[in-house]
Amino acid sequence: MTLDAFMIDAQSVHAETKAMLTLLHDLYPICRSITGDGVRATLARIGREIPLEVHEVPTGTQVFDWEIPEEWNIRDAYIADSSGRRLIDFRQHNLHVMGYSVAVNARMSIEDLRPHLHSDTQRPDAIPYRTSYWRRDWAFCLSDRQLQSIGPGPFDVMIDSTLSPGSLTYAECLIRGASSQEILISTHVCHPSLANDNCSGMAVAARLAALIAGANPRLTYRFLFAPGTIGAITWLARNEQRLDRIRAGLVIGLLGDSGPLTYKRSRRGDSEIDRIAADAIHTLDPQSARIVPFSPYGYDERQFCAPGINLPVGRLTRSANDEYPEYHSSGDNLGIVSGESMLQSLTALTKICCMIDGNERFLNLHPKGEPRLGKHGLFRDLGGRGPADLEQAVLWMLSQSDGSHGIADIAAASSLDADLLRQAATRLQRAGLIRNLD
């Protein structure tokens, strides 16, 4: 493989953008939560792009300090006036119902209903996104403007939901490479109709997986589509014995808004993925790309970088958390996500994956002085002139192949092109002068 194996070629740019936008539009309307049929429908749609292995973990399963909750499903919900007119209607926007709301069917005065209504006075036109996974409760979310004008009631209040034993659903897409070392790429699938957070992340992840699957990678790639927090914890608990094969990872999400590419370092702060991802996005967008330190708040890097796990897993987003005004509200709709942003995000990820896939490590098998390269066909016979570029690359590969430097590291140290170093490595391998360590 070559170092641009995963890169989107010029004629595919349009098709990739279109594929991501189509996925975004298909995923946006689905009402997802941390469990339930919304997640299954989401994974089914993603499964049309890439092969997925879907896992179901039963309610009640212990995962570290947590337990798989009951499964939540919802069919309909509304607040209607006495004439039967739906004032708040789940079919209009799935954010209208607080995630994990239990069923209710009652006539209520505004006084009784009021504690079950959430609005956001800071963003009076937006429906806020609210959940109550761990305390049985029900509520409606609505814009503050709606709330101000809702009147005294009485109201017919109905939530047709079930919260009952079932399972938590997540999926993996495994792309096997020549090496069993794994790159873990994880994105969250638990948010309902929020376009940037995280239909954009799912769309980009799916296309990234498709590109890598088509390119015969050197390393093994494991894509994880799981609900936030509980999904990552579940996956860690079920894979604890196999974490040592994870060479690096990325939590990705919120990749379609107009904010700049943002890499958040792993808790380790200086691992291979930290060096490579920072380099990649800085190269791609020197003006705007941001590198931020680790902090224990955010997305599933919280779990992968917990002190007792501490994997070399960073995070790529654009705007994150509370950084854009439409965050966690109905304002996070298809209008704030662009194909250009998703394409740049996908490009950044392909670049990072190419770099880490290509950061192969070798061992110099003749480390005492230089081997006689001419004998092995690796150096010109005519002396007196300086070495050609490939000869320089051969010398650098021999000098640095002590197990602690990969191709990307040697490229950085030597200012030589990584592809040229790879050519040199291939020829040195054929000559029996170095061997692969990965």
Place this chain on the structure above:
Amino acid sequence: MTLDAFMIDAQSVHAETKAMLTLLHDLYPICRSITGDGVRATLARIGREIPLEVHEVPTGTQVFDWEIPEEWNIRDAYIADSSGRRLIDFRQHNLHVMGYSVAVNARMSIEDLRPHLHSDTQRPDAIPYRTSYWRRDWAFCLSDRQLQSIGPGPFDVMIDSTLSPGSLTYAECLIRGASSQEILISTHVCHPSLANDNCSGMAVAARLAALIAGANPRLTYRFLFAPGTIGAITWLARNEQRLDRIRAGLVIGLLGDSGPLTYKRSRRGDSEIDRIAADAIHTLDPQSARIVPFSPYGYDERQFCAPGINLPVGRLTRSANDEYPEYHSSGDNLGIVSGESMLQSLTALTKICCMIDGNERFLNLHPKGEPRLGKHGLFRDLGGRGPADLEQAVLWMLSQSDGSHGIADIAAASSLDADLLRQAATRLQRAGLIRNLD
């Protein structure tokens, strides 16, 4: 305890300043040396502020490469003219007699007397401070102006002193905290009437000990009042087996002049006390505070940081050594020491002690992924909004509690307030999610 437990509250500022000035005035006239009744009188006066355990170590005791010298006491001394008029009089200023001068009683010509007279031509109006601890000798110190006008003699020369087997005296004030880890704070008690060097240091040390004793500290504090060099060496030799309980320390002194707060790093250079003390004085006086590297000349940090001891002990002074014109002369009198300077010094020390006392370390007992904080009452049930400050603090405490970071370190990494982190730690401890490591 809270992180400002030792801090001087607003209504105590005046009283503390007054207490230090009173101590300064009481200590100034006493004729101290490295042994003798002057030291005992000094410790008796300090013992009226704080409880002291006084130690007497007999002459001849071997302490590392040193031996406790004979004890020196002096009652009177003068140089008189033939009419009996005292030209140089110990009762006028105790600096007039070189420390450890042996007894003499003789009529002498100026030729015989001259080798026994010390003046300082650079500071013609000041009596210089001189000692001869390790060679039996006697001398008078006088201003160069006096020396120029002393005349041919004959002189009646008298020193009524004794140098004979006795003991070296030092005192400790031990303030026990919940933890047996100790903070060592040491100041020198061997200089006679020099106000800044070191009546100021003794006064500040005594009040610091009083404040900490009244505040129920977490760590144990050991204040050492000992003669310079030989006192520190004696203490080290007698406590060598117990040095491992010293978590950090400070040599303090010369804390009343108008120079800026000055922290000298320990020989290690980057220990906890080095980070905290630098941070504390920089915060207190960003314009002027100085941080200087370790050097093997100075005060008793020389002993605590000797290569075979190498404790994490730094030093806090204002002007040090030769940095002020009145240094080691009669010019170092009450006029160059101010209550304001001593108060700022005391404030800096309380701040440092608060920070190190509060730099508690914990161990996350559920380090694999986050524990489910809601279950433990540490996270809101309603999802969708960002974490409150205390929730952020909980996450930071969990993320960094791997044994290598204390509260002060986590505060620096997170930009969160140390008190908030402490609250989070208390709640995490109650929930059984972290445990104290100190």
Place this chain on the structure above:
Amino acid sequence: MTLDAFMIDAQSVHAETKAMLTLLHDLYPICRSITGDGVRATLARIGREIPLEVHEVPTGTQVFDWEIPEEWNIRDAYIADSSGRRLIDFRQHNLHVMGYSVAVNARMSIEDLRPHLHSDTQRPDAIPYRTSYWRRDWAFCLSDRQLQSIGPGPFDVMIDSTLSPGSLTYAECLIRGASSQEILISTHVCHPSLANDNCSGMAVAARLAALIAGANPRLTYRFLFAPGTIGAITWLARNEQRLDRIRAGLVIGLLGDSGPLTYKRSRRGDSEIDRIAADAIHTLDPQSARIVPFSPYGYDERQFCAPGINLPVGRLTRSANDEYPEYHSSGDNLGIVSGESMLQSLTALTKICCMIDGNERFLNLHPKGEPRLGKHGLFRDLGGRGPADLEQAVLWMLSQSDGSHGIADIAAASSLDADLLRQAATRLQRAGLIRNLD
């Protein structure tokens, strides 16, 4: 010895410069290669300056991945026109014959001759330097201008050379010091009439060895005069078991042109020689001296810093490799080498050797607190005044003598003069307070 033991004193400057220029002129005309009588004649001339042990390693000897090649000698060579006039004449310039050309004696047309003619179109007036050590071939080198005007022939082509079993020749100059730790200084002796590359390096190396031999050094110095690449590899293969006594080293060469002093770091990058050489040349020429990172192309640092050897060996040159226009051509003649440049290079090397020879390490034998220095005659008896410079030096030596700091390191940390520290060390050694670790 003192720290300037190897330094050129003022009255020797002229003599040293003259000695180097004389050597340069004597060495320049000799036709050297990686084997043969040219190397022997070169070593014989150097052997008139310093004692050399000459080694002969037979053709066919295996040295790591290499084999000692056949020995090459040449007596005459020319291309003549049909009238017998020599158009290209080895006796005019030994660069006219490609190194290791096999014998030829034939009448040839220009078509047959053309593949055996090398010129350099970039430098049309210069004869390029070419070799073919590892493929049996013959060729002439000539200026491109000559080549353009050479005509159609026929030509009488003659090379009177032999390539046959013999040996590779290198020499060592060993200067034994009190310590068996070695400083390795290596320069290449394989280039024919190229003045800067490397008659200048051989001349400087010879005089440096002479200066050190005359100064009774503390460490042992091993000068290696060997053909490039194969010579260094041969030496390494024959000395592999003894490499652990090499404390530091320098590859030197190209020391007479007008380029700035240039230190190339060892592969380790931060070893003792790296710190000292950078410091030395920066002090000598703060404006122009260059410090460059390690790279695996260059001179014999390639071998000494191979990953399986990895000695702390840096490189000192002025312009290196392709950095000057006359590089590897007949333009590299006596006109581009100056006595001033060689003198500055020699001065830099004496300075580096003085610093490393003087970077003695000691162990404080009384590391618990300060020893009582007065008792050992190392501190004044009269107290109250600050320490004299020597007393400061004594304190620094005691404080830093823990095995990890040498005199040069302590000088850098303390800003004290290295000679003063050495005086202090001598007195501390006599007093039994420290002992030498080297």
